[in-house]
Amino acid sequence: MTQTAIDLIARAGAEGWKELDLSGLGLKVLPEEIANLVQLQSLKLGGGRAEFRSGQPAA
Numbered sequence: 001m002t003q004t005a006i007d008l009i010a011r012a013g014a015e016g017w018k019e020l021d022l023s024g025l026g027l028k029v030l031p032e033e034i035a036n037l038v039q040l041q042s043l044k045l046g047g048g049r050a051e052f053r054s055g056q057p058a059a
Contacts, residue, residue: 002026009033018042 005025010033012020019042022030027045034043 006031006033009037012040013037020044 002025005022005027008020008022009031011017013033013036016039017037018039020037020040021044023044023046030045034040
């Protein structure tokens with residue numbers, strides 16, 4: 001787990017981000033803090049191959 005990911009998640013929560021890009025951070029597991037981002041609508045993970053958009057199936 002990288003501190004960068006945790007810092008980005010904290011900033012996203014504090015600033016109310018609707019999108020968060022964690023790609024390129026080499027995450028194998030999502031930090032549990034991600035569950036606090038109830039306003040999040042788009043989460044990008046890994047080199048553009050994995051992406052989740054709220055209310056839409058992954059492509």
